[in-house]
Amino acid sequence: MPIGRRRPTLAEHHAALAHQFDDLDQQREASSLGMWVFLVTEIMFFGGLFTGYTVYRHAYPEAFADASRRLAVALGAVNTAVLICSSLTMALAVRSAQVGKRRGVIAFLSLTMLLGSAFLVVKGVEYAHKFHDHLVPGATFAFEGPHRPHAELFFSFYFAMTGLHALHMVIGIGILAALVVLSSRGRFSPDDYAAVENTGLYWHFVDIVWIFLFPLLYLISRT
Amino acid sequence: MSGYVLPQKTYYLVFAALLLLTLVTVEVAFFDMGLLNFPMALAISTCKATIVILYFMHLRYSSRLTWLVAGAGVFWLFILIALTMSDYLTRASLSVLGG
Amino acid sequence: MMATSLSERREHYLNISYGVKSWLLTTDHKRIALLYLISITLFFFLGGAFAVLIRLELLTPTGDLLQSETYNKLFTMHGVTMVFFFLIPSIPAVLGNFLVPMMIGARDLAFPRLNLASWYIYTIGGLFTLVAAVAGGVDTGWTFYTPYSTSYANTHVILTAVGIFITGFSSILTGLNFIVTIHTMRAPGLTWFRLPLFIWAQYAASLIMVLGTPVVAIAIVLVALERLLRIGIFDPALGGDPVLFQHLFWFYSHPAVYIMILPAMGVINELITCFSRKRIFGYPFIAFSGLAIALLGFLVWGHHMFLSSQSVYASMVFSILSFLVAIPSAVKVFNWTATLYKGSISYETPMLYAFGFIGLFTVGGLTGLFLATLAVDVHVHDTYFIVAHFHYIMVGGVIMAYLGGIHFWWPKMSGRMYPEGWGRLAALVIFIGFNLTFFPQFLLGYLGMPRRYHIYPPEFQVLNVMSSAGASILGVGYLIPMVYLLWSLRYGAVADPNPWEAKGLEWETPSPPPTANFEKTPVVTEEAYAYWPKEADVG
Numbered sequence: 001m002p003i004g005r006r007r008p009t010l011a012e013h014h015a016a017l018a019h020q021f022d023d024l025d026q027q028r029e030a031s032s033l034g035m036w037v038f039l040v041t042e043i044m045f046f047g048g049l050f051t052g053y054t055v056y057r058h059a060y061p062e063a064f065a066d067a068s069r070r071l072a073v074a075l076g077a078v079n080t081a082v083l084i085c086s087s088l089t090m091a092l093a094v095r096s097a098q099v100g101k102r103r104g105v106i107a108f109l110s111l112t113m114l115l116g117s118a119f120l121v122v123k124g125v126e127y128a129h130k131f132h133d134h135l136v137p138g139a140t141f142a143f144e145g146p147h148r149p150h151a152e153l154f155f156s157f158y159f160a161m162t163g164l165h166a167l168h169m170v171i172g173i174g175i176l177a178a179l180v181v182l183s184s185r186g187r188f189s190p191d192d193y194a195a196v197e198n199t200g201l202y203w204h205f206v207d208i209v210w211i212f213l214f215p216l217l218y219l220i221s222r223t
Numbered sequence: 224m225s226g227y228v229l230p231q232k233t234y235y236l237v238f239a240a241l242l243l244l245t246l247v248t249v250e251v252a253f254f255d256m257g258l259l260n261f262p263m264a265l266a267i268s269t270c271k272a273t274i275v276i277l278y279f280m281h282l283r284y285s286s287r288l289t290w291l292v293a294g295a296g297v298f299w300l301f302i303l304i305a306l307t308m309s310d311y312l313t314r315a316s317l318s319v320l321g322g
Numbered sequence: 323m324m325a326t327s328l329s330e331r332r333e334h335y336l337n338i339s340y341g342v343k344s345w346l347l348t349t350d351h352k353r354i355a356l357l358y359l360i361s362i363t364l365f366f367f368l369g370g371a372f373a374v375l376i377r378l379e380l381l382t383p384t385g386d387l388l389q390s391e392t393y394n395k396l397f398t399m400h401g402v403t404m405v406f407f408f409l410i411p412s413i414p415a416v417l418g419n420f421l422v423p424m425m426i427g428a429r430d431l432a433f434p435r436l437n438l439a440s441w442y443i444y445t446i447g448g449l450f451t452l453v454a455a456v457a458g459g460v461d462t463g464w465t466f467y468t469p470y471s472t473s474y475a476n477t478h479v480i481l482t483a484v485g486i487f488i489t490g491f492s493s494i495l496t497g498l499n500f501i502v503t504i505h506t507m508r509a510p511g512l513t514w515f516r517l518p519l520f521i522w523a524q525y526a527a528s529l530i531m532v533l534g535t536p537v538v539a540i541a542i543v544l545v546a547l548e549r550l551l552r553i554g555i556f557d558p559a560l561g562g563d564p565v566l567f568q569h570l571f572w573f574y575s576h577p578a579v580y581i582m583i584l585p586a587m588g589v590i591n592e593l594i595t596c597f598s599r600k601r602i603f604g605y606p607f608i609a610f611s612g613l614a615i616a617l618l619g620f621l622v623w624g625h626h627m628f629l630s631s632q633s634v635y636a637s638m639v640f641s642i643l644s645f646l647v648a649i650p651s652a653v654k655v656f657n658w659t660a661t662l663y664k665g666s667i668s669y670e671t672p673m674l675y676a677f678g679f680i681g682l683f684t685v686g687g688l689t690g691l692f693l694a695t696l697a698v699d700v701h702v703h704d705t706y707f708i709v710a711h712f713h714y715i716m717v718g719g720v721i722m723a724y725l726g727g728i729h730f731w732w733p734k735m736s737g738r739m740y741p742e743g744w745g746r747l748a749a750l751v752i753f754i755g756f757n758l759t760f761f762p763q764f765l766l767g768y769l770g771m772p773r774r775y776h777i778y779p780p781e782f783q784v785l786n787v788m789s790s791a792g793a794s795i796l797g798v799g800y801l802i803p804m805v806y807l808l809w810s811l812r813y814g815a816v817a818d819p820n821p822w823e824a825k826g827l828e829w830e831t832p833s834p835p836p837t838a839n840f841e842k843t844p845v846v847t848e849e850a851y852a853y854w855p856k857e858a859d860v861g
Contacts, residue, residue: 034499
């Protein structure tokens with residue numbers, strides 16, 4: 001008996017089975033593995049920024065501490081809580097898909113979108129404050145104190161990292177919207193909900209990035 | 224993908240833990256522990272990330288291959304940061320970004 | 323030999339549908355492979371054109387053909403085009419796309435639509451770079467070092483950077499597709515250790531694509547942001563370190579050379595075994611050495627930065643790790659040699675390229691050890707020694723393996739045989755032209771001629787003329803297969819399913835294969851390269 005996965009004698013005529021796969025199990029396995037591999041690329045993509053951050057924080061600790069104190073901890077903490085809530089609703093959306101509760105899927109996905117949007121609104125408010133306070137790197141940057149040039153470096157990382165994160169949130173919300181539409185058309189079932197699960201993986205990953213960004217950017221030196 | 228349906232209670236417990244740990248992060252930041260502040264903050268974040276990956280992302284119930292993939296991602300990030308810092312940590316102190 | 327009319331009536335992936343839309347909207351991995359073949363061939367000749375101008379200028383010691391700014395743009399565009407738009411995609415996107423599903427007994431890759439998207443992403447990125455080239459090009463060197471690229475260059479840095487950034491995603495998605503496919507879609511009975519070593523090599527290269535490319539992507543984004551918005555992450559005036567860019571850049575760009583060479587080594591496994599009618603010597607060693615190269619390759623990037631003000635202690639660590647990474651490559655060369663020993667060797671065109679590869683890759687690899695030696699690199703860094711070293715590997719290695727693979731699988735891909743006599747002639751011309759072009763450059767570098775200079779001391783002229791003469795021969799050598807391969811599509815002998823009597827699932831299909839590759843999913847019961855019965859096995 002040959003070793004390896006079972007040999008299909010008939011193609012399983014399931015509506016959701018793509019032609020290149022032998023059976024739904026294989027399709028699920030491939031889909032999930034593909035998403036995890038993609039998330040690894042995202043780890044490395046953000047990783048470049050975390051590396052630069054580490055280099056400069058190590059080189060200019062006082063400047064980074066000084067600059068970090070100009071960030072609003074309260075807003076950052078609120079946003080962290082908001083994202084954690086959205087991760088809960090996302091996980092519950094996936095669970096609803098697993099047990100075939102279509103209304104639950106739509107409700108929880110919509111809540112996730114709402115919370116994600118709330119995060120972006122708060123972020124927008126923070127950015128507006130920074131702009132107003134002349135803390136955006138470039139020609140308009142102004143920072144009192146001895147650490148001006150290195151503080152600008154901190155804010156470069158602040159905007160690059162939170163900006164890239166926010167971009168990922170926007171894309172995520174877009175995908176969630178598409179899922180809501182598809183779900184309302186009965187696209188998902190307990191046999192076939194890979195898109196919801198994979199979007200969940202993506203959403204949780206974006207949450208994890210923020211889980212690290214919050215202390216690294218906002219809480220360098222608050223004592 | 225696990226296909227494993229977790230009870231709702233698990234998700235709510237993880238959620239509560241995450242909120243609690245966030246509170247702790249902020250509290251600890253305002254408490255002066257000297258050099259320990261930074262490692263503490265990273266450690267708490269790592270805890271939070273771990274429970275998100277294990278439970279929200281179902282890694283605890285996933286195949287060994289998925290574990291390997293997730294582990295590889297973290298390991299490679301570590302290589303990137305560690306070897307880059309090996310340069311900056313060992314430069315002569317006279318240079319611009321000297322150790 | 324099958325009658326021409328018979329194969330024309332049989333349905334296969336090329337004739338199952340006609341029209342531009344059926345090609346531009348295809349999800350068939352074999353058609354996508356051909357789409358890539360056309361695109362990368364175009365970029366290859368574009369990069370070659372830049373090289374021709376460079377070698378013309380270098381015929382004389384004075385700058386009489388080109389201005390220095392133009393020369394800077396030419397070597398930059400040559401590097402960018404060849405590295406990102408030819409070498410990195412070449413074997414994976416053409417041979418990998420065509421063969422990976424077939425070699426594992428699958429109908430297609432795991433994500434066929436993503437595969438098509440990869441090609442479009444590659445093409446769009448290429449268009450950006452082409453537009454940048456037409457608009458005047460970039461002069462930073464393909465390495466885009468800061469602060470020149472961020473603060474001082476007034477050429478089309480951002481346009482080119484965007485093009486490379488976009489194309490990077492093509493590479494990432496191809497790697498992702500291969501990894502998932504190889505893990506989840508192997509035919510029944512096809513365990514990891516029965517896989518053709520080409521698949522192991524593609525797998526290892528795909529790991530690098532997925533883990534490394536995102537880092538250069540973010541580095542490029544930061545350069546573009548700094549240029550556009552003046553946010554100074556690499557700007558010394560703000561306390562930034564230009565060397566940080568080099569860390570992020572080389573973290574990818576060193577493993578990138580393994581993205582190029584691993585698939586090439588994968589091809590060589592297939593050629594050596596087939597044309598010595600022998601199973602590979604040391605299968606597990608070759609398989610694992612590929613993975614070892616993929617891992618170790620990520621630990622050595624600082625050897626590009628020995629002279630950059632990188633800490634000398636870090637440099638020492640990178641130096642010793644660079645010595646280590648040579649070991650798995652050497653293991654492969656020894657194993658290939660042992661495979662040849664007492665084999666029944668024949669000298670068809672693909673085998674000629676394989677021999678060329680082994681010799682030239684060995685020279686290139688050994689000279690890499692000279693460069694890993696910190697004290698030697700101090701003297702030859704940024705000289706023609708470096709240029710010669712990497713061209714021996716990239717051209718003498720990768721391109722030879724690529725051409726060997728194209729010839730080997732040409733009957734499968736096109737259903738036609740290429741003319742063997744012309745094939746052997748071209749291989750010989752390429753080998754001679756290559757060595758005449760690049761061997762003198764080792765000498766030039768050792769004697770002190772810097773790279774990226776369009777003028778040089780007159781005593782270097784003889785070697786430069788030899789190099790340029792060699793380049794013209796090499797160019798002719800590359801044109802010959804272009805002509806006869808195209809010719810063969812219409813006038814070549816119709817190919818059997820297995821004209822080489824090779825082992826491998828791809829040879830158990832008709833030439834060209836049907837769209838779904840296999841009538842029934844094959845079941846694998848024998849090891850890879852089962853050319854000899856066990857008693858006659860020496861290895």
